[in-house]
Amino acid sequence: MAMLSIRNVTKRFGGLVANDNISFDVEQGALFAVIGPNGAGKTTLFNMISGFFAPTSGSVHFDGADITGRPQYQVSEGGLVRTYQLVQLFKDLTVAQNVMAGFHRVTRGGVASALFRPGWMRAQEKHIADKTGELLDFVGLGGRGDMLADKLPYGQQRLLEVARALAAEPKLLLLDEPAAGLNVQETAALADVIERVNQRGVTVLLVEHDMGLVMRVAQRIAVIDFGRKIAEGAPAEIKTHPDVLAAYLGGTEAA
Ligand SMILES: Nc1ncnc2c1ncn2[C@@H]1O[C@H](COP(=O)(O)OP(=O)(O)O)[C@@H](O)[C@H]1O
Ligand SMILES: [Mg+2]
Structure with missing residues (x-):
């Protein structure tokens, strides 16, 4: 059974199409990653899954329920828990x-x-x-x-x-660029923790820019570029996919 099912999700901000007709399934127990260059629309996708805002069109199903447009507190009570791209701890x-x-x-x-x-x-x-x-x-x-x-x-x-x-005992844990700003050792420690979280039975959806981390831990990967899903598959397929190489190598930053 799919823990998370995204169907034809589109998000427009005025004239900008931040997510364009994106669909994929995250199976229960999976460690799934969404990758893409900066500005590709990864956080936007997370914001719709976690109920921060509703999609312009399309649907999101989580754990058997249609959660499209539901507010964040309801979604998290259902067991979908996220972290943010910027650290959000209580500093005091x-x-x-x-x-x-x-x-x-x-x-x-x-x-x-x-x-x-x-x-x-x-x-x-x-x-x-x-x-x-x-x-x-x-x-x-x-x-x-x-x-x-x-x-x-x-x-x-x-x-x-x-x-x-x-x-919060999540069924699905969403991690938004957890390796951003980490050095090599810190990234390795994080990768290890993410793998062990998944081994505890938590389904993980990871959004990452760091290709090395994704290739190491993810079982399945969707690639988005300019708001569109351009590829989906196992890490080995993604690594050699011509559109993925073009998106990463043709962009302003190296993978
Ligand atoms: N709340 C918002 N209002 C307007 N534009 C937004 C908003 N959130 C994101 N965007 C735009 O949507 C595009 C995708 O951004 P984002 O989802 O943050 O990309 P990523 O996480 O892949 O770097 C960018 O062009 C960004 O400027
Ligand atoms: Mg982002």
Whole structure:
């Protein structure tokens, strides 16, 4: 079954067609990547999938439901969780607190329960604390929970974002250029974490500019250029696809 199904999605901003009739399926359990040069329309596509704005036309189905045009909070409650192209951490909170902020989808309780702290709530707090430690270990940030998030090196802030996203127990995790600005070692650490996230059973949709990362981790790749899907296939096919080579080599930046 497709976890995510994108059909004929088009997005216009005035006269600009940022996404032009894009279709693809992300199967349950897959690690799927969307690549394309800067300005190709990758983030726009993410914004429509995650409910940041609606497509001009076309549809998005997630986990069996039509989520086209649904608001972001509804989409994320359904288990579709994203990270952003620019790091979006709570800078004044600790590393652990940033992860805890990710649990809102899977926890219950309001102001009253916070005051009276019934048994289930204390159990829930213990669960969150344990789970936070486990997630920090998972991304390689064990022992850093009490640091201010802002003090982490950039590559580790990226990993922290992944840990926070995992706290929400996503069915589908959307990562928007997670390797942007990372050095070679940081990119390798991130690639390893992304692969292990997928091995935990989380379907991953990765948008990336870094071809090396994509070729290493993705099982299937769609390529977009000037808003259009120009190719889709396994990494080996994509690597040698003439239109892909033209888009990357003919553009202003090297792959
Ligand atoms: N909210 C917006 N309003 C107007 N134009 C936008 C908006 N978001 C993106 N665009 C335009 O759509 C095109 C695709 O952008 P984007 O999806 O960010 O590309 P990518 O993520 O592949 O670099 C660009 O020309 C960009 O300027
Ligand atoms: Mg982008």
